Amino acid sequence: MLTINQYVKAESLQQAYELNQKKNNVILGGMLWLKMQKKSVGTAIDLSNLGLDTIEETEDSYLIGAMVTLRTLELHKGINSMTNNAVSESVKHIVGVQFRNLATIGGSIFGRYGFSDVLTIFMALDASVELYQKGIVSMEEFSKMPYDNDLLVRVIIKKQKMKVAYLSQRNTNTDFPVLTCAVSNIEGTYRCVIGARPKRAVCLYDSNGILKDGITQESAEKFGEFMKGQIITGSNMRGSEEYRKILSGVLSKRALLKLKDYEVTSYAD
């Protein structure tokens, strides 16, 4: 059970940051994962009064406040039209609407969970995080960083010409994923992110140039084999290491073939 001694609605990021330096204090996201833990919290720090629950659009980016819910992301027209609806696809299998109305992007990303659909897709989008102390860090770098007492303020997606496809495998609908896979082509660079492996998501590149002449059935198959050979997976109650390896090959191939279709449809004009 989670116990909380004191609750503070932070009045500024500075105050939240200072409070967060104490070891048994904690920042509240949607509280969905936090509540599942046996933990005694000194001060629970709530960021919900800091205006971080909106998605701002600037000329070159989308700035997603830490308290933006997964449901808001799922329904966001601009982000979804830029990403072939991959953002919507990545979150819509997470439990239910009521859950996604609470779960925040800040909580999902900061946790860097080994089951995260959200981390997987945002790594594929080449997004960044804005940390209160460290400033802007790429999502790929952030995914490897150890946990600390910094504060996640925003997630930033640059507006770029991109093609993205997201797929996940679940034993049953609304459950945690057994494996997640997002493939993107941003400015000619292919990224393949595999998550829920069950470690933190990892970003792999087309380092052998398999896709240098574009996506065909054959190159997609080759790329899938390459991913399967590269990826490090593990076992847990949802799936074995070997099963996950096979899945990563299959899902990366399928995601690539989806990209190929986008090539035909979204750039026809």
Added chain:
Amino acid sequence: MQIKLWLNGKMVTEDVAADMLLIDFLRAHGCFSVKRGCETANCGLCTVFVEDKPVLSCSMLVARVDGKKITTLEGLQEEAEDFGAFIADQGAEQCGFCNPGLIMNAIAMFRENPNPTDEEIIQYLAGNLCRCSGYEGQLRGIKAFLSFKKEKGGVC
């Protein structure tokens, strides 16, 4: 800490503990439609509206809803009876335990999307678990309710 909120239209002011969950607050105020079904935030039985958005009251601190408007099934009797009859007509209601959560979320869906496709219904209600059924009866009930509303020419 002292909080003030509107529960089904009535203002409530009370001293609460920092870690009190909304579900416990609501049950302490007689809203027994709000149920704890799973302890893992995935069954949907504790669904209530906070500012008209459906959320899991088992995962939300009551401190966070300070100053907000909370609606439970007790505050939506008319709408709930109207729609609930269609679920019962299909024999979908067996033990009835999951029904309040399902009705709350279905009402949220009707408001957000008055003309959902089958797939949209299934997607929207996926976070509401039922241990008795296979969800087919509920789906039939929802569709029957929607076409009844359409025939009447009203909006849900």
